[in-house]
Amino acid sequence: xxxHEAPTADERAAAIGDNIARLQxxxxxxxxxxxxxxxxxxxxxxxxxxxPERVIAAIRHGLTHFGENWVQEAAPKIGAANALxxxxxxxxxxxxxxxxxxxxxxxxxxxxxxxxxxxDSLRLAETISQRAEQMDVGTVDAxxxxxxTDNPDRGGFKLGLATDDGxxxxxxxxxxxxxxxxxxxxxxxxxxxxxxxxxxxxxPGFRRLREIRDALNxxxxxxxxxxxxxxxxxxxxxxxxxxxxxxxxxTAIFGPRPAGRTY
Numbered sequence: 001x002x003x004h005e006a007p008t009a010d011e012r013a014a015a016i017g018d019n020i021a022r023l024q025x026x027x028x029x030x031x032x033x034x035x036x037x038x039x040x041x042x043x044x045x046x047x048x049x050x051x052p053e054r055v056i057a058a059i060r061h062g063l064t065h066f067g068e069n070w071v072q073e074a075a076p077k078i079g080a081a082n083a084l085x086x087x088x089x090x091x092x093x094x095x096x097x098x099x100x101x102x103x104x105x106x107x108x109x110x111x112x113x114x115x116x117x118x119x120d121s122l123r124l125a126e127t128i129s130q131r132a133e134q135m136d137v138g139t140v141d142a143x144x145x146x147x148x149t150d151n152p153d154r155g156g157f158k159l160g161l162a163t164d165d166g167x168x169x170x171x172x173x174x175x176x177x178x179x180x181x182x183x184x185x186x187x188x189x190x191x192x193x194x195x196x197x198x199x200x201x202x203x204p205g206f207r208r209l210r211e212i213r214d215a216l217n218x219x220x221x222x223x224x225x226x227x228x229x230x231x232x233x234x235x236x237x238x239x240x241x242x243x244x245x246x247x248x249x250x251t252a253i254f255g256p257r258p259a260g261r262t263y
Contacts, residue, residue, distance in 0.1 A: 013057035030240045046250035049257030052081035069099030100155035115141040125178040132183035143190040148205035188227025199235035206242035
């Protein structure tokens with residue numbers, strides 16, 4: 001029977017580098033075909049289930065922003081990854097909260113994350129603003145999350161895709177109040193497409209997110225929303241075509257999550 005040895009750490013790191021280079025080239029091609037500047041689209045690594053050593057490999061191959069879904073899982077990993085980076089003379093990355101944040105975990109989140117990409121209610125935004133002031137952590141970058149899928153298990157402000165959707169007016173008022181909160185720097189919007197095999201199913205939501213971002217910039221004097229975080233492994237090409245400035249990719253960079261993971 002033929003056996004296959006597990007890849008070495010160097011081989012895993014090289015594979016991550018190859019994946020990042022391939023993805024960035026593909027992202028640039030899609031942006032160029034859409035008439036956009038390739039430099040306007042950034043790649044963030046989604047590191048759920050990825051151990052610190054592979055995060056360091058990704059940093060060495062150019063990634064500087066990573067997202068985690070759960071505060072409890074992220075806290076020890078971020079500490080370990082940042083310590084490894086420091087030991088190796090590498091600048092620590094920027095860590096983004098990309099999963100649902102419960103209000104009672106805000107303090108712990110602000111201890112490890114520099115950005116909260118999933119602000120999904122005015123109450124959560126107010127809590128983040130208050131905790132940031134109490135903890136003296138400075139201004140926290142934030143994205144307002146919108147969900148167009150009507151999936152009750154999804155986070156985000158629940159909006160329909162129609163321009164005359166009845167929930168839009170209340171959202172615009174809540175978003176204005178969030179943007180005007182102290183200690184928050186709201187830089188854009190975020191959404192997750194439907195879990196569908198056909199990437200085209202994501203296009204209406206991605207397009208609507210861009211339209212709402214533009215409407216907020218037009219209607220809220222203090223708004224300066226530049227970012228649209230949307231698109232994952234299965235639909236990032238559609239997201240770039242519709243104006244994404246950030247795509248969040250996990251398995252396309254790091255491969256399948258290892259069995260028996262501790263992170």
